[in-house]
Amino acid sequence: MKKYFTLIITLLFSLHLSAQKTIAVKCGNILDVRTGKLLSNQIIFINGNKIESITDATSFPKKADTVIDLSAYYVLPGLIDCHTHVLLQGDITSEDYDVQLLKESIPYRTIRATKSCKQALMNGFTTIRDLGTEGAGYADVDLKKAIANEVIPGPRMFVSTLAINTTGHYPVSEKDYAWELKMPKGLKEITGADEGRKAVREQIAYGADWIKIYADRGYQKLPNGDYRSIPNFTKEEIEAIADETIKSRRKLAAHAVTPDGIIYSINAGAKSIEHGFGMNEECMQLMVQKNVFWCPTIYVNDFVAEGRAKAGSPMNKFFAQTEPEVFKKAMKYGVKIAYGTDIGGYDWTEPQTKDFEFFIQYGMKPLQAIQTATINGAELLGETGLMGELVSGAFADIIAVKENPLNNIKILGNVKWVMKNGLVWKNEK
Ligand SMILES: [Zn+2]
Numbered sequence: 358m359k360k361y362f363t364l365i366i367t368l369l370f371s372l373h374l375s376a377q378k379t380i381a382v383k384c385g386n387i388l389d390v391r392t393g394k395l396l397s398n399q400i401i402f403i404n405g406n407k408i409e410s411i412t413d414a415t416s417f418p419k420k421a422d423t424v425i426d427l428s429a430y431y432v433l434p435g436l437i438d439c440h441t442h443v444l445l446q447g448d449i450t451s452e453d454y455d456v457q458l459l460k461e462s463i464p465y466r467t468i469r470a471t472k473s474c475k476q477a478l479m480n481g482f483t484t485i486r487d488l489g490t491e492g493a494g495y496a497d498v499d500l501k502k503a504i505a506n507e508v509i510p511g512p513r514m515f516v517s518t519l520a521i522n523t524t525g526h527y528p529v530s531e532k533d534y535a536w537e538l539k540m541p542k543g544l545k546e547i548t549g550a551d552e553g554r555k556a557v558r559e560q561i562a563y564g565a566d567w568i569k570i571y572a573d574r575g576y577q578k579l580p581n582g583d584y585r586s587i588p589n590f591t592k593e594e595i596e597a598i599a600d601e602t603i604k605s606r607r608k609l610a611a612h613a614v615t616p617d618g619i620i621y622s623i624n625a626g627a628k629s630i631e632h633g634f635g636m637n638e639e640c641m642q643l644m645v646q647k648n649v650f651w652c653p654t655i656y657v658n659d660f661v662a663e664g665r666a667k668a669g670s671p672m673n674k675f676f677a678q679t680e681p682e683v684f685k686k687a688m689k690y691g692v693k694i695a696y697g698t699d700i701g702g703y704d705w706t707e708p709q710t711k712d713f714e715f716f717i718q719y720g721m722k723p724l725q726a727i728q729t730a731t732i733n734g735a736e737l738l739g740e741t742g743l744m745g746e747l748v749s750g751a752f753a754d755i756i757a758v759k760e761n762p763l764n765n766i767k768i769l770g771n772v773k774w775v776m777k778n779g780l781v782w783k784n785e786k
Pocket residue numbers: 440441442488699702
């Protein structure tokens with residue numbers, strides 16, 4: 358009896374396997390993002406949602422259910438943006454921000470976010486780490502679920518839900534409104550280590566993959582050129598948050614702009630520093646030593662600088678002036694850089710690939726720039742081998758462009774074809 362049972366199971370299993378759709382993608386050129394080598398006339402064989410094999414077209418032995426012809430294209434892995442806000446639609450000024458939190462319901466903001474998710478995928482980003490819903494509760498968990506269930510188009514999402522700051526240090530700001538009003542907040546405010554732990558536990562319970570903190574505020578440029586800020590958390594608070602995050606097998610991302618916040622966050626256990634515009638050499642050494650990634654978010658800073666300066670806050674302009682030097686130094690020290698745009702902090706109708714151009718302008722080779730949004734992003738997310746490169750066993754997340762991006766990085770802003778999880782989502786061939 359047991360023998361027959363095993364036989365039936367084996368048959369069912371093989372039927373299931375044969376029921377998986379197979380796709381052969383004929384590629385004119387594949388960019389190996391690890392080596393920078395261009396492999397011409399290749400076939401990517403896809404079974405279900407994974408890449409089964411990549412072979413030379415001349416030695417292709419298998420039949421597939423579907424054949425896709427990308428022989429006139431340059432093919433590379435789907436891109437990874439490690440810093441997005443799908444629930445935000447640009448916030449140059451505090452008014453832009455407040456309007457979204459005070460005049461738009463969370464359902465309305467979520468509907469708008471479905472458009473942002475689609476936009477990210479159409480831009481060629483098949484994976485994003487979304488770093489905070491900015492007052493929209495746990496709606497990022499719902500968006501992630503809707504995408505995973507193919508209810509709406511969008512990238513794979515790693516979500517961080519509310520994000521955490523300390524009491525009184527995040528908009529909507531009490532000082533702009535009548536004090537007797539209870540204003541909604543763009544994140545979870547805590548005071549004390551226990552509240553920090555509770556916030557982390559709650560966010561993980563509701564589906565957070567990452568925990569995001571805002572580590573510093575009140576940025577200043579000193580006459581000697583150094584940047585300073587006020588660390589938001591007490592040592593006990595930040596350590597409690599990091600401890601609870603790490604022991605729950607999650608990772609901590611820290612918005613930290615100057616050495617005060619950056620060093621504090623790294624020593625607590627943060628795995629990525631967001632923005633970091635004012636970092637110094639001590640920060641860079643520590644980042645290398647502790648294997649901490651930097652998401653530089655350059656375009657957003659330049660995008661908001663003028664508007665914020667007009668509104669009386671010139672810091673983004675100062676950061677824009679010093680960022681080429683900071684970036685070059687970080688590269689010299691060997692700081693690992695993951696592509697992160699902060700899109701949503703600038704409008705979703707703006708390009709998501711502008712940071713590539715800045716990276717190259719500041720001294721990166723085109724391949725290194727592409728690696729920030731592929732293998733580096735995958736490493737930061739703990740997904741090496743599953744995304745960010747075209748290898749057997751990886752998710753079938755693939756994009757195609759008309760020119761070699763190593764010769765023309767701007768072509769990444771014009772992705773013609775997108776496959777995610779073995780399904781074609783954009784086809785403008
Ligand atoms: Zn952000």
